[in-house]
Amino acid sequence: MTNHWNDLKHTDCALIIGGNPAANHPISMRHLQKARDERGAKLLSVDPRYTHTSSKSDLYAQLRSGTDIAFMGGLINYAIENGLYHEEYVKHYTNASFLVTDDYAFDEGIFSGYDEGDRSYDNSQWVFQTDDEGNILKDESLSDPRCVFQLLKKHFSRYDIDTVISITGTSKEDFIEVAETFCGTADPNKTGTIMYAMGTTQHTKGSQNVRSYAIIQLLLGNVGRPGGGVNAMRGECNVQGSTDFALLFHLMPGYLSAPNASENHRNLEAYKAAETPSGGYWENTPNFLVSLLKAYYGDKATSENDFGYDYFPKGRRNYSHISLFEAMFDGEIKGMFTWGQNPVVGGPNSRKEKKAMENLDWFVSIDLWETETAAFWTEQSGADPTNIDTEVFMLPACGPYEKEGTVSNSGRWMQYRYQAIEPKNDARSDAWIVHNLANRIKKLYEGENNPVAEPIQALSWDFGQGDYPEIDLIAREINGYDLKTGRTVESFAVLKDDGSTSCGNWIYSGFYPDAGPGEEKNLSKRRDDEDTGMDNYLNWSYAWPLNRRVLYNRASADPQGNPWASDKEAIWWDASQSSWVGHDVPDFGADVDPNSEGGTDAFIMRGYGKASLYSADGMTDGPFPEHYEPYESPISDNPFSKVDLNPAVKIWDGKMNDRGSVSEYPIVATNYRLTEHWQSGSMTRNQEWVSELMPYMFIEMSEELAEEKGISERDKVVVESARGSIEAYAMVTKRFKPFKVKGKKVHQIGMPWHYGYQGIATGEIANVLTPHIGDANTMIPEYKAFLCDVRRANS
Numbered sequence: 001m002t003n004h005w006n007d008l009k010h011t012d013c014a015l016i017i018g019g020n021p022a023a024n025h026p027i028s029m030r031h032l033q034k035a036r037d038e039r040g041a042k043l044l045s046v047d048p049r050y051t052h053t054s055s056k057s058d059l060y061a062q063l064r065s066g067t068d069i070a071f072m073g074g075l076i077n078y079a080i081e082n083g084l085y086h087e088e089y090v091k092h093y094t095n096a097s098f099l100v101t102d103d104y105a106f107d108e109g110i111f112s113g114y115d116e117g118d119r120s121y122d123n124s125q126w127v128f129q130t131d132d133e134g135n136i137l138k139d140e141s142l143s144d145p146r147c148v149f150q151l152l153k154k155h156f157s158r159y160d161i162d163t164v165i166s167i168t169g170t171s172k173e174d175f176i177e178v179a180e181t182f183c184g185t186a187d188p189n190k191t192g193t194i195m196y197a198m199g200t201t202q203h204t205k206g207s208q209n210v211r212s213y214a215i216i217q218l219l220l221g222n223v224g225r226p227g228g229g230v231n232a233m234r235g236e237c238n239v240q241g242s243t244d245f246a247l248l249f250h251l252m253p254g255y256l257s258a259p260n261a262s263e264n265h266r267n268l269e270a271y272k273a274a275e276t277p278s279g280g281y282w283e284n285t286p287n288f289l290v291s292l293l294k295a296y297y298g299d300k301a302t303s304e305n306d307f308g309y310d311y312f313p314k315g316r317r318n319y320s321h322i323s324l325f326e327a328m329f330d331g332e333i334k335g336m337f338t339w340g341q342n343p344v345v346g347g348p349n350s351r352k353e354k355k356a357m358e359n360l361d362w363f364v365s366i367d368l369w370e371t372e373t374a375a376f377w378t379e380q381s382g383a384d385p386t387n388i389d390t391e392v393f394m395l396p397a398c399g400p401y402e403k404e405g406t407v408s409n410s411g412r413w414m415q416y417r418y419q420a421i422e423p424k425n426d427a428r429s430d431a432w433i434v435h436n437l438a439n440r441i442k443k444l445y446e447g448e449n450n451p452v453a454e455p456i457q458a459l460s461w462d463f464g465q466g467d468y469p470e471i472d473l474i475a476r477e478i479n480g481y482d483l484k485t486g487r488t489v490e491s492f493a494v495l496k497d498d499g500s501t502s503c504g505n506w507i508y509s510g511f512y513p514d515a516g517p518g519e520e521k522n523l524s525k526r527r528d529d530e531d532t533g534m535d536n537y538l539n540w541s542y543a544w545p546l547n548r549r550v551l552y553n554r555a556s557a558d559p560q561g562n563p564w565a566s567d568k569e570a571i572w573w574d575a576s577q578s579s580w581v582g583h584d585v586p587d588f589g590a591d592v593d594p595n596s597e598g599g600t601d602a603f604i605m606r607g608y609g610k611a612s613l614y615s616a617d618g619m620t621d622g623p624f625p626e627h628y629e630p631y632e633s634p635i636s637d638n639p640f641s642k643v644d645l646n647p648a649v650k651i652w653d654g655k656m657n658d659r660g661s662v663s664e665y666p667i668v669a670t671n672y673r674l675t676e677h678w679q680s681g682s683m684t685r686n687q688e689w690v691s692e693l694m695p696y697m698f699i700e701m702s703e704e705l706a707e708e709k710g711i712s713e714r715d716k717v718v719v720e721s722a723r724g725s726i727e728a729y730a731m732v733t734k735r736f737k738p739f740k741v742k743g744k745k746v747h748q749i750g751m752p753w754h755y756g757y758q759g760i761a762t763g764e765i766a767n768v769l770t771p772h773i774g775d776a777n778t779m780i781p782e783y784k785a786f787l788c789d790v791r792r793a794n795s
């Protein structure tokens with residue numbers, strides 16, 4: 001989230017798209033209800049299916065799964081055509097005026113720089129025009145045909161309402177009402193928020209879906225302002241924390257790129273040169289990286305050995321989820337830990353993933369329960385145990401209430417949780433397990449002399465002598481400290497690249513300050529519930545970075561430094577104090593006068609200080625979003641271009657991953673969550689009372705489709721895709737309606753993905769149906785849109 005949950009209260013309009021918060025993030029609805037009661041805010045729900053959230057919204061618009069960019073492109077075009085954009089904001093805070101090089105072109109779905117063989121782009125053709133000194137050329141009047149604003153206008157001019165709705169299947173009235181209402185927030189007195197989650201991201205163009213939200217929010221002047229923002233509703237309670245701490249394979253803590261095997265990263269100097277932009281806050285990359293290496297390798301990280309840079313493993317390929325399981329399927333990976341994960345239920349094309357596990361020599365499941373994944377080899381799972389040699393270990397883990405630590409929520413608030421009860425039996429906290437693993441592995445390699453042993457020996461693991469790691473020592477390592485004085489640093493601003501500071505995650509620097517006697521050291525424990533202004537609660541927990549609650553809040557004020565609207569004040573320039581003051585921690589140099597050079601460069605992470613309507617270097621699949629169909633689509637001949645599938649996605653056409661065609665599989669399918677169940681179901685299908693509430697696997701279908709197929713409510717049905725088939729009960733509902741797409745009737749069905757063969761409430765696994773294909777930027781699987789067919793069981 002650029003903003004945070006409590007801030008939703010200040011919105012005038014919430015566009016909820018690709019998420020169903022009433023079911024999945026229910027507390028958010030309380031804040032939205034306040035916005036509605038106190039400001040008359042409007043709630044708009046856009047979803048293929050009428051959801052709990054839709055039922056609480058002022059307006060519901062239906063769209064076919066996989067067509068968000070068409071829908072948002074329509075909104076962007078509507079805003080520009082009708083002059084419904086915040087012109088001053090766009091001029092001063094975005095890259096609208098930047099001139100783009102003549103090399104950049106867009107031809108019927110393909111951007112310049114495309115290599116068909118590789119299915120990838122060379123983005124060097126997307127850069128800005130510069131003068132001899134490297135300064136970007138601009139046209140402040142926004143009229144030059146090569147300026148970003150004109151290119152944006154041209155790109156989205158193809159997204160006229162009629163073409164848009166012929167693809168999305170939305171009714172014209174609904175589309176226009178959403179467009180009018182949401183684009184009404186271009187008024188500087190108003191703000192609108194976009195709330196999204198997995199309906200947005202789990203697509204072959206998921207990242208560009210999010211870009212389309214960012215573009216409309218920038219046009220409307222809604223970023224950095226109370227009640228505005230681009231707000232990802234995160235999933236697992238600590239998924240924000242886990243990405244902050246490098247759960248993703250291509251990142252290190254604090255969103256530093258993980259070193260890879262390319263020439264660019266061959267040594268520390270090369271890495272620094274490649275990863276440090278000129279201008280913007282990322283100029284500090286060397287300080288953050290070297291401090292991180294000091295945290296990893298302690299005394300073994302010296303200026304002579306590049307601070308241990310060579311100890312760090314260099315990634316040779318993309319090891320996101322699908323690639324890992326493909327490699328396992330091909331027999332390249334021989335051992336696996338699943339640590340609080342159940343991919344046999346939650347992974348795409350799960351039958352293939354389960355099969356892949358049969359190639360493992362060893363497998364460790366660290367979980368509260370014996371999950372489907374832990375039991376992948378059993379007869380119950382459909383496997384033949386006599387043919388599987390994998391040695392399986394189960395380590396019982398503590399549940400959340402049996403251990404202490406922090407979780408970071410969608411608004412980046414890091415909140416401490418205390419242990420409530422003692423763990424049962426042999427269960428251990430994850431921290432205990434990793435601590436003991438690390439210490440035992442280090443012991444195993446003691447005295448060895450080879451390149452594999454060296455990094456393990458060098459690893460500094462100083463979390464106390466006890467069986468349990470000391471949580472305070474972990475906190476100190478994350479926050480960072482000065483190696484000379486031993487005192488924890490106040491903020492990342494003092495981190496250095498000369499080896500004199502250590503810091504495990506720069507974005508959290510400051511949460512564990514060097515407090516005086518009696519003062520709280522661990523700010524994630526703060527629980528002062530006094531509203532410090534605009535519902536920011538600055539003394540409750542700690543929000544990264546620097547306890548800032550709304551990112552980019554410089555943009556909440558006009559170029560002169562005055563809030564755009566009197567009831568939307570975040571920070572403002574106080575000339576008498578020569579300082580930015582207000583209700584939040586300024587996301588800007590506190591003493592930078594708005595009238596000075598750079599005084600309107602509101603987006604400080606960017607070298608040029610402006611937000612990107614056009615993304616010159618951030619995306620693998622184009623500077624602007626473009627509508628492409630899902631991997632499996634019910635139509636051909638995309639009316640926007642000559643390309644149907646995102647040309648930059650990797651296609652895994654190996655065994656057990658067939659691609660279905662519309663002739664065999666004419667029905668669009670999606671999947672989603674239920675209020676009653678949690679994810680792969682281990683946490684809920686093992687509880688009697690929740691199992692009773694939602695006992696069986698079912699699919700939802702429209703009355704029209706049920707009639708065509710001769711299916712009645714509660715019939716057993718078979719759903720089949722090119723990957724496999726499952727049985728479920730039919731729920732015939734008005735919540736799904738057939739779409740009219742390019743003049744033809746297209747049906748869509750939906751289903752929960754929570755079921756599996758372990759636990760009390762069992763049912764078939766929805767992910768048997770989904771394909772191995774992912775987003776061009778992140779490789780997140782395309783769970784949300786694929787093709788299937790449905791029939792009555794035994795017919």
Ligand SMILES: Nc1nc2c(c(=O)[nH]1)N[C@H]1C(S)=C(S)[C@@H](COP(=O)(O)OP(=O)(O)OC[C@H]3O[C@@H](n4cnc5c(=O)[nH]c(N)nc54)[C@H](O)[C@@H]3O)O[C@H]1N2
Binds near residue numbers: 196197674785
């Ligand atoms: N009760 C409960 N709450 C949860 C979870 C849970 O399992 N149970 N899981 C948590 C986790 S980890 C996560 S990530 C979040 C996920 O939160 P959400 O994203 O809200 O979860 P979903 O229900 O998977 O999907 C949301 C909606 O996307 C719609 N959708 C499907 N295809 C498309 C499409 O192409 N475009 C658009 N615009 N919408 C589409 C679906 O119909 C569905 O209503 O929830 C969290 N909260």
Ligand SMILES: Nc1nc2c(c(=O)[nH]1)N[C@H]1C(S)=C(S)[C@@H](COP(=O)(O)OP(=O)(O)OC[C@H]3O[C@@H](n4cnc5c(=O)[nH]c(N)nc54)[C@H](O)[C@@H]3O)O[C@H]1N2
Binds near residue numbers: 341345346
């Ligand atoms: N078809 C389809 N598939 C999806 C999605 C979808 O929308 N559609 N959504 C995707 C998303 S957003 C997500 S986040 C993934 C989730 O996929 P998973 O992470 O595989 O699903 P969970 O059920 O959350 O698995 C967590 C496991 O952790 C265990 N656990 C709980 N607490 C602890 C703990 O403190 N320590 C340890 N060691 N274990 C613990 C639980 O018992 C459970 O077995 O699924 C993805 N899969």
Ligand SMILES: [Mo]
Binds near residue numbers: 234235236239
């Ligand atoms: Mo998630």
